[in-house]
Amino acid sequence: MQIKAIFFDLDGTLLPMDQEVFTKGYFRLLAGKLAPYGYQPQPLIDAIWSGTAAMVKNDGSRRNEEAFWQKFYSIFGEKSLQDKPLFEEFYRCEFRQAQSFCGYTPQAATVVQLAKELGFRTVLATNPIFPRDATEIRLGWAGLSPADFEWITTYENTSYCKPNPLYFRTLAEQLGLQPQECLMVGNDAAEDLAAIQAGMQVFLILDCLIDRTHADLSTCLTGSFPQLADHLRQLARQNAGEKNI
Numbered sequence: 001m002q003i004k005a006i007f008f009d010l011d012g013t014l015l016p017m018d019q020e021v022f023t024k025g026y027f028r029l030l031a032g033k034l035a036p037y038g039y040q041p042q043p044l045i046d047a048i049w050s051g052t053a054a055m056v057k058n059d060g061s062r063r064n065e066e067a068f069w070q071k072f073y074s075i076f077g078e079k080s081l082q083d084k085p086l087f088e089e090f091y092r093c094e095f096r097q098a099q100s101f102c103g104y105t106p107q108a109a110t111v112v113q114l115a116k117e118l119g120f121r122t123v124l125a126t127n128p129i130f131p132r133d134a135t136e137i138r139l140g141w142a143g144l145s146p147a148d149f150e151w152i153t154t155y156e157n158t159s160y161c162k163p164n165p166l167y168f169r170t171l172a173e174q175l176g177l178q179p180q181e182c183l184m185v186g187n188d189a190a191e192d193l194a195a196i197q198a199g200m201q202v203f204l205i206l207d208c209l210i211d212r213t214h215a216d217l218s219t220c221l222t223g224s225f226p227q228l229a230d231h232l233r234q235l236a237r238q239n240a241g242e243k244n245i
Helices: 019-037 041-056 064-076 078-082 084-092 094-101 106-117 132-141 165-174 225-240
Strands: 005-008 121-124 182-186 201-205 221-223
Touching (some): 019 084, 041 064, 078 084, 165 182
Parallel strands (some): 182 201
């Protein structure tokens, strides 16, 4: 079956980063924003992690946004819902400072553009634990824009998370694709290799590889952005039935 769509991960893939450095820096900014409103840093961070866990465990019965805020509400009560606009403001404004905790590679935008030029559908399949505003801002740090993708998963429009295979399967179905028609490009062995269970092919970018469990990487393709570009050209040749593109 031909590959018709390329699903791109964002954090650590299109946007180089040390996940731990980024998370600590981002939480520090969030705590600084909310401290004047009565949120102590550590309880706030613990609640964010609890809300994230609720999204990761989401069974598809609600949007991830709802899963997060239900858990957050169970910890901080009515105040948390009243203060939701503060969180939204943070992701539109102060969150932009978190760019200093990320890297940059021009190869990311280049390979996305190449995929489009070769006729592939491009999808931003980032783990949908962030609001749309925060996702679009991070895309900008990678030298990309929402217009570069047919669809972007965020916590507002998605009801599963990686590494649940249903995240990948449902996304493909939503786009009218068979999983076998999709190539998932990521950097996290635990999260992105789950696409194989959904029936997709996987290419792991090694620049910021995360492999905490020492997964069997022989089940997927691995390499650099230039190697990914070569693979996309090969797939396009196969699709077109031509020797040269």
